[in-house]
Amino acid sequence: MAPDPPETEEMPACCRDVVTEYSKEILKFGELLFELLSEALGLRPNHLNEIGCAEGVNLLYNYYPACPQPEITLGTTQHADFGFISLLVQDRVGGLQVLHRDHWVDVVPDSEGIVVNIANLLQVMSNDRFTSVQHRAVVKSVGPRVSATAFFGVGYTTNPRVYGPIEELLSKENPPKYKETTIQDFVTQSYKQGLNGVSFLDVLKLAND
């Protein structure tokens, strides 16, 4: 949806207005979050926005039908998202789980809440100060279930910038743990690895770590 939104007629008429408005609002919210995340890293509030973190957003909608055998079925397999951050809303059915200390924990649906997930490229940029979250979606015998995610940084492949551990965060005691990459390379390679394969984070890891 940003920086190159689809033509109006490319979107189904029933949802184009709401999707367009949602993407505008979620971009604004993303900018605010990147200010807070910059401050959390000890950087100037504008740092992450100035390097384009809120310039590109991709919206993805998941539809999970009710499943007759949920105990042997997964909706979305374990993964961490690829870009900077992902903002997720889910309906009342629920199904999102995050991996916490080797246990899968339900993220209880909250109609007024937005789940903020740290994604892999922000882990690289923060030199592991932030850790991307492993998550998955289970299916249920009730449904269908719908979730909607705004991925910041994914799909924004025309951005020529190179991203790596942010210089201001590095020191002799905290040397870079990852090589630099473009979003294009990072996302293309991450898709190639697949959701359950070797994370592209491991490919970017510097040998001296």
Ligand SMILES: O=C(O)CCC(=O)C(=O)O
């Ligand atoms: O459906 C969900 O709750 C999770 C979806 C997800 O992880 C994703 O789209 O990346």
Ligand SMILES: [Fe+2]
């Ligand atoms: Fe995800």
